[in-house]
Amino acid sequence: MAYWLMKSEPDEVSFEDVMAAPAQTTSWFGVRNYQARNFMRDAMRIGDGVLFYHSSCPEPGVAGIARIASTPYPDQSQFDPASPYFDPKATPEQPRWIGIDVQGVARMPLLALAAMRTYPELAEMVVLQKGSRLSITPVTPAEWRAVLRIAGLKDC
DNA sequence: GCCAACGTTGGC
DNA sequence: GCCAACGTTGGC
Numbered sequence: 001m002a003y004w005l006m007k008s009e010p011d012e013v014s015f016e017d018v019m020a021a022p023a024q025t026t027s028w029f030g031v032r033n034y035q036a037r038n039f040m041r042d043a044m045r046i047g048d049g050v051l052f053y054h055s056s057c058p059e060p061g062v063a064g065i066a067r068i069a070s071t072p073y074p075d076q077s078q079f080d081p082a083s084p085y086f087d088p089k090a091t092p093e094q095p096r097w098i099g100i101d102v103q104g105v106a107r108m109p110l111l112a113l114a115a116m117r118t119y120p121e122l123a124e125m126v127v128l129q130k131g132s133r134l135s136i137t138p139v140t141p142a143e144w145r146a147v148l149r150i151a152g153l154k155d156c
Numbered sequence: 157g158c159c160a161a162c163g164t165t166g167g168c
Numbered sequence: 169g170c171c172a173a174c175g176t177t178g179g180c
Contacts, residue, residue: 007178032176033163056178113179131161133177 002043003139005051005062005127006102015052015064018104029075029099030085036136040100044068049144050102053127054110061112062147070101108151121146 006028008014018026031037050066074095077085090096116122126137139147148154 009178035163060179133162135177 001048002045003049003051003141003144004039004044004068005053005125005137005139006066007053007055007127007135009056010054010063011057014054015066015104015107018052018066018102019064019107021104024104025069025101026103027099028102029077029097031075031099031135032085032087032097033135036134037098039136039138040072040098043138044072044100046070049139051139051144051147052102052104059110059112061110061114061116062108062151063110064104064108065106065148065151065153066102066104068100069103072098072100075099106153108153111147111151119146119150 010017013026018024028040031040046068048068050068051062052064052066054060054063074092075085075097076099077083078087078090078095078097079092080086085097087096113128116125117128122128122143125139125143126132126134
């Protein structure tokens with residue numbers, strides 16, 4: 001089992017939106033970065049833990065706990081000319097981008113980015129590194145446990 | 157709105 | 169294959 005941090009702009013999809021969705025499950029689509037795509041395609045497994053992170057908002061930080069809830073599948077928005085995520089070079093025969101289902105698991109008090117930076121055990125988190133802007137980053141088991149402990153959650 | 161950092165594109 | 173130009177991300 002692996003752990004991940006996934007960034008979402010709460011104006012687009014907030015953690016509360018995920019919790020309010022049927023089966024607390026939403027399709028994670030619109031990733032247009034190869035490294036992030038490859039994580040979804042090659043490394044994610046159903047049940048992997050997800051730190052759901054809010055970015056580009058007044059209070060960036062980890063907003064909730066989620067899990068990977070499907071295997072990867074073609075991101076339909078790449079075929080839709082009306083979508084901002086349209087990719088003219090993608091075809092249904094040769095899809096370029098993929099999505100995956102994410103299911104909300106537990107609410108937690110926002111662990112703000114500024115607070116995360118104060119914990120030595122989180123200092124090596126990829127998302128905290130200078131210049132890091134990848135929308136999906138790996139989280140170590142120790143970092144995962146530390147976030148849950150800080151958030152006051154038992155293992156999930 | 158600013159701007160540093162990074163990824164992608166495309167001419168050569 | 170190089171690399172300058174450009175576009176995007178995302179905290180502040």
